[in-house]
Amino acid sequence: MHDMGNPPFGHCGEDAINRWFNTHLEQLSPMENLKASVPGSELKPVIHELCHFDGNAQAIRLVQSLHRFNLTYCQAASVLKYTRPATESKDDVPLNKNYLTKKVGFYITEAAYVEKLMAEMAMAPYCRHPLSYIMEAADDISYCLADLEDAVEKRILSLETLTEHLKTMFCQLEPDNRPIKKQFTFDALLDRVYDDAQRDEISPTHKFFIKLRVEVVHPLVSHAAQQFTDNLEAVYNGDLNRALLEDASQFHALAKTFKQVAIKHVFSDPEVETLELQGYRIISGLLDQYRPLLELDGETFNKIVLGEGRYFPVERRLFNKLSRKHVAAYEIALKGKPALSPNLFGSFICDAACYRTISAA
Numbered sequence: 001m002h003d004m005g006n007p008p009f010g011h012c013g014e015d016a017i018n019r020w021f022n023t024h025l026e027q028l029s030p031m032e033n034l035k036a037s038v039p040g041s042e043l044k045p046v047i048h049e050l051c052h053f054d055g056n057a058q059a060i061r062l063v064q065s066l067h068r069f070n071l072t073y074c075q076a077a078s079v080l081k082y083t084r085p086a087t088e089s090k091d092d093v094p095l096n097k098n099y100l101t102k103k104v105g106f107y108i109t110e111a112a113y114v115e116k117l118m119a120e121m122a123m124a125p126y127c128r129h130p131l132s133y134i135m136e137a138a139d140d141i142s143y144c145l146a147d148l149e150d151a152v153e154k155r156i157l158s159l160e161t162l163t164e165h166l167k168t169m170f171c172q173l174e175p176d177n178r179p180i181k182k183q184f185t186f187d188a189l190l191d192r193v194y195d196d197a198q199r200d201e202i203s204p205t206h207k208f209f210i211k212l213r214v215e216v217v218h219p220l221v222s223h224a225a226q227q228f229t230d231n232l233e234a235v236y237n238g239d240l241n242r243a244l245l246e247d248a249s250q251f252h253a254l255a256k257t258f259k260q261v262a263i264k265h266v267f268s269d270p271e272v273e274t275l276e277l278q279g280y281r282i283i284s285g286l287l288d289q290y291r292p293l294l295e296l297d298g299e300t301f302n303k304i305v306l307g308e309g310r311y312f313p314v315e316r317r318l319f320n321k322l323s324r325k326h327v328a329a330y331e332i333a334l335k336g337k338p339a340l341s342p343n344l345f346g347s348f349i350c351d352a353a354c355y356r357t358i359s360a361a
Contacts, residue, residue: 005056013279081132296312
């Protein structure tokens with residue numbers, strides 16, 4: 001659930017959204033009208049958020065405002081990995097909370113909900129819920145090998161090459177070569193896993209990654225659990241200013257090894273970069289296609305919402321492509337703030353059409 005706010009095509013998709021809105025947002029008719037009628041202090045944070053998409057904040061928006069999952073506060077707080085509102089700069093946060101706030105945690109549309117959540121859960125400003133530390137560690141451990149396995153399956157890397165890259169990177173990050181599991185060093189574990197996989201007659205690759213997960217997941221889980229208990233007071237208060245796995249241990253070096261090899265040898269592969277560039281064009285193109293809907297004034301758009309607006313066939317058909325859940329969320333948002341509804345139209349429809357377009361992708 002923590003990752004559900006991430007856009008298609010990863011960082012290239014995110015960059016496409018941000019570039020499109022930075023280029024076009026203030027030229028759109030609704031935003032021009034808002035600038036003429038809404039104080040700049042109120043409009044500035046809305047513009048900032050629309051031009052700075054963040055998957056973490058989008059996850060909270062999805063579970064609360066758009067999909068309305070009806071989570072308990074404890075469940076929702078466990079998804080809240082970062083605790084800085086999108087309207088605040090990292091420079092405004094206390095230094096001893098710099099990790100907890102290094103990314104945006106929630107948007108202005110969910111600020112009241114998060115404020116109530118934190119009050120009910122007795123969470124201090126910029127602090128986490130204890131279970132979010134476990135969620136973060138579980139996320140890191142579960143997916144640390146996923147990109148590498150995909151790379152081998154797609155023949156970007158061979159098992160032999162991957163094994164050598166892992167050994168080299170781990171040596172750089174952990175020169176003392178402290179054991180990972182009992183008396184075994186990482187090199188010894190890799191050699192054992194690789195040799196065992198070569199004896200598999202059907203799929204050495206599948207056997208390699210199954211065996212590697214078994215060998216590394218248990219030590220990582222054990223270390224994360226130990227860090228949780230060793231730092232129990234800080235975790236309970238939600239002010240441990242790092243991830244459970246991010247310490248000076250060989251286990252941190254192990255988790256980081258997998259990430260760094262993926263960054264250095266997988267994501268920079270020409271085939272992967274080509275796919276990401278295609279994703280960039282797809283997201284940008286979809287936003288261009290939906291621009292006629294974004295150009296409508298509030299009155300015309302609301303006619304289309306009510307099933308009218310027959311004189312705007314293109315816009316009406318674009319609207320019909322939007323998720324009914326998202327349209328319902330828009331209508332609820334208007335009812336919740338009747339005095340501001342006309343002024344909120346521009347920002348909300350830009351936001352809504354953007355994210356619904358991405359869902360269509």
